[in-house]
Amino acid sequence: MNGLSGSAAVQVPSSRAVAHQPLALVHGRLVDGETFSGEPGGVLIIDGAIRDLGPDVAPRNLPSHARIIDCGGDVIAPGLIDMRAFVGEPGAEHRETIATATAAAAAGGVTTILARPDTHPPVDEPAVVDFLLRRARDTGRVRVLPCAALTQGLRGEDIAEIGLLQEAGALAFSDGAQPIRNARVLRRVLAYARDFDALVIHYAEDRDLVGEGVMNEGEFASRLGLGGIPREAEAIMLDRDIRLVNLTGARYHAALVTTTLSLDIIARAKAAGLPVTCATSINHLTLNESDIGDYRTFLKLAPPLRHEDERRALVAALASGLIDVIVSDHNPQDVETKRLPFAEAENGAIGLETMLSAGLRLVASGELSLQRLIGAMTLRPAEILRLPQGRLRIGAPADIIRFDPDEPYVLDPSKLRSRCKNTPFDEARMEGRVKLTLVAGETAYEEA
């Protein structure tokens, strides 16, 4: 049974009709995860799909009635696909709504979001999947795809109605920020999910080992007098999970890997040919534990930011492809939950709008190629979720972004479009500005 439900994958915001007038982006540099690494060229879009691309898409070759956008040397890439973002609906509209989350996404070049299922109520019933799809269609500027629960109520006890949820349009399954503590339950979930060829996304963390910890265990935590979370809290659970994947054969995606211990486990799993993929967050790639500084709670994350050595290893693993995907891990938290002593504050940082800019730091520093950065945010998520977008390919949906990777700016949180402003890049110097975001050929964001 295929997890790709047609309506969810090609859903288009309803507020706009699909453009029939051809649209051409010209004079750009094409970058995507598989074919283009900066070659000059353009993209021709008709009826929401890519119809031509490459150096020949230039003003001289276009239909006479085409609308032309001169990209002036900017990068033209597929719109980003974010596999982990909290969009607030249903139940947490004070933190974020689909409208605000997708506005932030569009401004950040993200054109597809896989929404976390740990909402209120959680996405463990087909009716909630329907609700999400309708809300996304009516209020979303970009595509929002439902991720449904693995266990009922996210309680980690009973398998969720994976078959029915998949039929309703769920693209993948996860318990959000909750690990499944009981190995017997996870085994059954994996076995059952495999019957439906469903993708299992698991947040692997041993809560008992986390205990009262609030940041990465180590010298820095000890100096700050804060409880530490050892790397083993992630590795032990991930190891357990991979052994169960070996037992059941389910498709497994590790939601967030942040340590070298985990990378070893992933490497062994892939070498053994297991259907395992993994992601890390943009925060863990660009920040380390010392950025917490003097108890800055916007840097309080789960899993926690790690030592700089770990960060470098993550970047190298991303470059090699061992880490498949970068996620924003967009987690809006309002002032009440963040303006507290560090140990009492909620985890989380927003990231939809800044994910690309932050990622470009790694390119600027030479740690990562632009093609690999883009691929980890477009092609790999598309392959894992079995989506047709995320590629510069003729026939693919015209989810396209235009950005200048070098344009600098200082981040002003008050200008961010998310309802909450808990960004770890507060007042940071950023590089890279999105100028245009298209979803199915329609403008979702355009720089003023």
Place this chain on the structure above:
Amino acid sequence: MLDPFQKFKFPHRHLLGIEGLSAQDIYALLDLAEEAIEVSRQVEKKRSTLRGRTLINLFFEASTRTQSSFELAGKRLGADVMNMSVATSSVKKGETLVDTAMTLNAMRPDIIVVRHAQAGAVHLLARKVDCSVVNAGDGAHEHPTQALLDALTIKRNKGRIEGLTVAICGDILHSRVARSNILLLSALGARVRAVGPSTLLPAGLDRMGVDVFRDMKTGLNGADIVMMLRLQRERMQGGLIPSPKEYFRFFGLDEEKLGYAKLDALVMHPGPMNRGVEIDSAVADGPQSRIREQVEMGVAVRMAVLDALAQHLPNG
């Protein structure tokens, strides 16, 4: 009917399972059962094969239909039948089972029919008594008379068992009916399939010669017989499947799914049915269903088994 069976002497003292029976043994029992059907359809449904003999139904696990089926079978053969239902909640595992057996044995029964919640319990009991023992179901292990009546039903409708494709669907993991059927049908040359979600399938089925399927569409494709197993309530609440609603949608036998099987496929179910969970009412009551016939076959098969075992009794 039921003169001492001249041509074939049933070579076993007990019937503890299908395991250990040869194809010849099985066909002999089925032939004997055919004759028993005739007896049960007459006005005077009585023969004297077991006259004067004592049959004890010792059921540690509650069961109305199997117990009454054995009771009727014994009475139609002229036996004195005693029913004993033993509550297991206050019983220490193992110890009282043997004590009970030895106590009964002292009363010199001829045949004891036993059902127990633990696999292997009937084998343990059989070692402790002098009489013949029939397994009416031991845990998830075997339920041989159910497999025999299923085979009889199939044979009477399809004319044979060899070469047929039989799809057993549902909770195979906990099912003694499934295990006995797998053994019997394989022994007689049928192609056996198991269809169900992975959480309800035991490991190693393929090594038992069973083709395993995890969806009904491919599992029922071209099947001659669709055998549905009951989804027990404990399974629904025990975290093995998400909900009855999901189970019925993907694994319940409705007319659409029955359409994947052959046009003349038969629908069977050991009972009792959970209508709307593993089977649709329209299918259960429909023209392809043989569920009621299975019940009639049950009494006949049990008469045949008792008759066959009676050959080993003193002065039998």
